[in-house]
Amino acid sequence: QVQLQESGSGVVKPSETLSLTCTVSGDSISSHYWNWIRQPLGKGLEWIGFFYQSSNPSYNPSLKSRVTISGDTSKNQLSLKLTSVTAADTAIYYCARRKYLLFDSWGQGTLVTVSS
Amino acid sequence: NFVLTQSHSVSESPGKTVTISCTRSSGSIANNYVQWYQHRAGSSPTSLIFEDNKRPSGVPDRFSGSIDTSSNSASLTIFGLTTEDEADYYCQSHDSSAWVFGGGTKVTVL
Numbered sequence: 001q002v003q004l005q006e007s008g009s010g011v012v013k014p015s016e017t018l019s020l021t022c023t024v025s026g027d028s029i030s031s032h033y034w035n036w037i038r039q040p041l042g043k044g045l046e047w048i049g050f051f052y053q054s055s056n057p058s059y060n061p062s063l064k065s066r067v068t069i070s071g072d073t074s075k076n077q078l079s080l081k082l083t084s085v086t087a088a089d090t091a092i093y094y095c096a097r098r099k100y101l102l103f104d105s106w107g108q109g110t111l112v113t114v115s116s
Numbered sequence: 117n118f119v120l121t122q123s124h125s126v127s128e129s130p131g132k133t134v135t136i137s138c139t140r141s142s143g144s145i146a147n148n149y150v151q152w153y154q155h156r157a158g159s160s161p162t163s164l165i166f167e168d169n170k171r172p173s174g175v176p177d178r179f180s181g182s183i184d185t186s187s188n189s190a191s192l193t194i195f196g197l198t199t200e201d202e203a204d205y206y207c208q209s210h211d212s213s214a215w216v217f218g219g220g221t222k223v224t225v226l
Contacts, residue, residue: 106160
């Protein structure tokens with residue numbers, strides 16, 4: 001049974017960089033697509049991007065200029081960096097595995113608040 | 117990119133049937149498969165439907181997905197509503213550049 005656990009900074013100041021890690025157990029990040037997805041409070045889900053071992057990361061065009069997603073296969077961890085954050089980046093951030101077309105396993109999510 | 121538009125909310129009584137729609141703004145709904153997710157308050161999203169109408173193992177057959185090319189939309193139907201079905205439901209699809217979620221539909225079981 002795959003498990004995903006997000007961790008990282010819960011509060012980030014405006015204009016600074018948000019950094020999160022997703023630790024995966026029960027599967028290898030060398031297989032499948034590993035994604036970051038967020039949900040601003042009271043709003044819907046937004047795909048941020050994915051890491052795939054065999055290709056370059058792919059990002060949501062609306063966030064592409066500020067996002068970096070990478071994977072550490074030795075630690076089986078996925079990471080997210082989002083630069084120049086504003087209040088609009090306040091959200092619950094999820095990591096999720098995608099097998100073919102389906103996001104079939106999700107972490108519990110972590111709330112990140114952008115506030116001075 | 118395209119947008120997936122869902123109705124904001126729907127309410128129905130236990131035992132009844134509800135249908136949630138998801139309309140694609142550009143490009144054919146048939147070009148890329150549609151998936152559906154259930155998101156209960158305080159929990160992580162879970163998958164309900166993939167490839168328009170297939171259910172992952174463990175999802176009851178009370179959940180059914182379909183697409184309609186004439187309206188360029190996808191639908192999720194929930195038969196025999198129970199209180200456990202009260203949640204937000206999201207459709208999702210993709211194109212060559214992005215993976216897109218609908219805005220979500222809140223289902224309330226009265």
